[in-house]
Amino acid sequence: MKSPLLKRVLTSFSVGFDAAPSCVVHAPGRVNLIGEHTDYNDGFVLPCAIDYHTLVAAQPRDDRLVRVVAADYGNKLDEFSLDAPIKPLTAGDMGWANYVRGMVKMLLDHGLPLRGAELAVAGNVPQGAGLSSSASLEVAIGQAFKTLQGFDELSATEIALLAQKAENRFVGINCGIMDQLISARGAAGHALLIDCRSLDAAPVHLPDDVAVLIVHSRVKRGLVDSEYNTRRQQCEAAARHYGVPALRDVDEARLLAERGSLDERVFRRARHIVTENQRTLDAAEALAANDLRRMGELMAASHASMRDDFEITVPAIDQLVEILQGVIGTAGGARMTGGGFGGCVVALLPEAMVDAARTAIEAQYRAPSGEAATVYVCHPSAGAGPI
Known part of the structure; x- marks a missing residue:
């Protein structure tokens, strides 16, 4: 983990909420070594998670409001209620918020008893480069609520599937499961051979040199x-x-x-x-x-x-x-x-x-x-x- 990124998300949280978070979680970006466009054809892919991440600092609220600040967008704030329909934003400079909103909606639709939260988000996964900064953000939001509320029953694979639904149904990109699954289930020192039909994932060691x-x-x-x-x-x-x-x-x-x-x-x-x-x-x-x-x-x-x-x-x-x-x-x-x-x-x-x-x-x-x-x-x- 690159410490400047951790410092940035903690600073953003402090600026946005005048407090310290109760937890910080991470989700990595990914690079696919081989197996391109095979995932949505129920095929095989061989990605590895990389040491570039999205971090989410979080603390619970006593009400049903979710407030999110984005360190990478000048600490812009988005807020929405868990008791009202969660809809996409259309403003050009708030596109990042739709990945957060979409993931929260999918967690709710999954039947999880979410509570309000304050979240700060920062990342160093290069955007627009094909390294899955969006999947990293979606998975990190899911991991933040899991950690914050102790949803131990929510598996890494389930987080990945909900993140994919957020991208497909809320953001509108008809992606396969690879990006979210490797972000949720990556293994240090290994690529994962993923069967995108069964979601079985076998670690494949990369030579150390x-x-x-x-x-x-x-x-x-x-x-x-x-x-x-x-x-x-x-x-x-x-x-x-x-x-x-x-x-x-x-x-x-x-x-x-x-x-x-x-x-x-x-x-x-x-x-x-x-x-x-x-x-x-x-x-x-x-x-x-x-x-x-x-x-x-x-x-x-x-x-x-x-x-x-x-x-x-x-x-x-x-x-x-x-x-x-x-x-x-x-x-x-x-x-x-x-x-x-x-x-x-x-x-x-x-x-x-x-x-x-x-x-x-x-x-x-x-x-x-x-x-x-x-x-x-x-x-x-x-x-x-x-x-």
Whole structure:
């Protein structure tokens, strides 16, 4: 935990409520090592939680009012009653509050006897980078009420599912379960191989001398919301064509054999999902065996599939992957990570190569806006909990 972040959330709480909180909780962001857009197709993903977090400082109230201050938005205040319908805000500078409101509404709808609370929120998960700052916020709010009111029966998986509902039904982003589940259930030193149908999660140890390098392209992901929903609709159309609940249930042989009258674009979307599922299973085996050469091959194939079949990369992202792969060679791999259309690249590489990778990116890459990339060296982190 980065102590400046803790200091910031405590200061924000003091400024907002002239008191000290009774608890502070955290929830991490995440990076997905492989398995992109497979989660809402009931498939497999291999993310790890990262050591960038959302913190929530909290204390109970004696009434039914929830008051929230956002340290990252000039200590702006939102407040609402638990006894009135909780509705989204439409003001442009209060978008953050909808993730809080949505999560509180889902906790209420789940039947939890919530009491009023005062909350301060601060985070250092980069926003708009595909590292799941929104899921981190939702899970942190759920964890805050769990800790504050002693909801021991509320499991990490249930918090994740409620956070997903908040994003789907309240915020309006039709995301899968991966982001919220890894934030709630991450394991220090490990990625998690998550079966997005059963929600089983198996820890996969990352070699101790391997760095998780995240490079923010500085390309804002302006199309991701609408295009994300379009990709999901295309995948659902392909599943209907094959007569299955989800593309998880189609293997590559059947994909090709029963292609029939399927629209070419929809077929390519389906091909990405079907092949990405298998790559994710293979990647978990490769990591468990410390086979970084094989992991790199799978990451390269994943990126090519996202670029050519799913069409969610952009030239700047492709360039970053090429630069990183030129440094890493066969000692690891690089690929786009996240929803697409900008955001971040993730690389797995030996710690000894990190400086060379930084140098190459600084020398060879500029975003279309002229900005340099931002590089984060991360470590697999534990999931949400009290501090």
